[in-house]
Amino acid sequence: MxxxxxxxxxxxxxxxxxxxxxxxxxxxxxxxxxxxxxxxxxxxxxxxxxxxxxxxxxxxxxxxxxxxxxxxxxxxxxxxxxxxxxxxxxxxxxSLDSLAYNMAYTSNIICPILDALRGNVYTALYKFEGTKLKKLTDYTVISVEDLITLLKSKNEPVTFIGDGVYKFKEELSDKISNVKFAPNHLNLxxxxxxxxxxxxxxxxxxxxxxxxxxxxxxxxxxxxxxxxxxxxxxxxx
The missing domain is CATH 3.30.420.40 (ATPase, nucleotide binding domain)
Incomplete structure (x- = not known):
């Protein structure tokens, strides 16, 4: 097809x-x-x-x-x-599913972030189970501060991907441990x-x-x- x-x-x-x-x-x-x-x-x-x-x-x-x-x-x-x-x-x-799928097949939580302006991002959390992409949370718009709190409660390695990385990378790096960021070509x-x-x-x-x-x-x-x-x-x- x-x-x-x-x-x-x-x-x-x-x-x-x-x-x-x-x-x-x-x-x-x-x-x-x-x-x-x-x-x-x-x-x-x-x-x-x-x-x-x-x-x-x-x-x-x-x-x-x-x-x-x-x-x-x-x-x-x-x-x-x-x-x-x-x-x-x-x-x-x-679009969030698609960005998360760019990171196949990492064992980390995958957190695609799209800039939603005024300190907010569109996001959802994902994980791969074998070759299947599983959505852990619903699609939402959330402040970066609240997203950081949510991810800290998960206490797991997380990989960020998406255009929001360019804007919030420093803040996310400072406030979340065990964090990775997708390379530029995958943020598209x-x-x-x-x-x-x-x-x-x-x-x-x-x-x-x-x-x-x-x-x-x-x-x-x-x-x-x-x-x-x-x-x-x-x-x-």
Whole structure:
């Protein structure tokens, strides 16, 4: 089963084509958020480089988040359009699952962190049991201080991965013992990693509905929060 996978949940825009046996190609661009203008170009370049067409793709995988609200909407719209246009299935996979899968098969707790601004991160905790990635906690947005407290209570070696590493590495190193950090090339969201997880789901017959799927935002966007704050202020005036 040949699939096309894309992830636009972070600053990195990435797409790949793979099947059960190998990754045929992957394009990743990690410089500013220009997802709306480069994603389709990346997909077209990848297909042309393989002397192939979108009709050769059997299914699609997209990141459902958490991450950039705008990036997630662009990714969802792109995959929905491709799935509808080709009448092929698609499935979504969490960006946090994908990052954790980059660290196969460490024995440490894996803690992917994506910067959620204002001292917060999107995260979940994982461990590998054999070749299976097991999620230990639910997806959440949490302050770095509370995350440090949580990990200290686990009292186990932990490996951090994701774009939040660049911002919080010093603080995490100072306050948590027995900690490791993924190398730079693994901190990038990888559509190939996302694709492998999604391919397994598609082969099991698991897919998303084009009409009901929406990204995993975890929290409300800034515009919604500001609107609610404004409404609350008017109510109390």
């Amino acid at each position: 040949k699939i096309l996978s894309l992830d636009s949940s972070t600053e990195s825009a990435t797409c790949s084509i793979l099947d059960e046996n190998k990754v045929y190609g992957e394009i990743t661009f990690n410089y500013k958020k220009q997802h709306s203008t480069i994603l389709m170009t990346q997909i077209d370049t990848l297909l042309k480089s393989m002397k192939s067409s979108i009709s050769s793709i059997d299914g699609f995988v997209v990141s459902k988040g958490p991450g950039s609200f705008t990036g997630l909407r662009i990714g969802a719209a792109t995959i929905k359009g491709l799935a509808q246009g080709t009448s092929k299935p698609f499935v979504s996979v969490s 969201s990888k559509s190939s990693s996302l694709g492998e997880l999604g391919l397994s789901l598609l082969k099991e017959g698991i897919e998303d509905d084009i009409y009901t799927f929406s990204p995993l935002y975890i929290r409300k966007c800034q515009a919604e929060r500001e609107y609610e704050k404004k409404m609350e202020k008017l109510k109390n005036d």
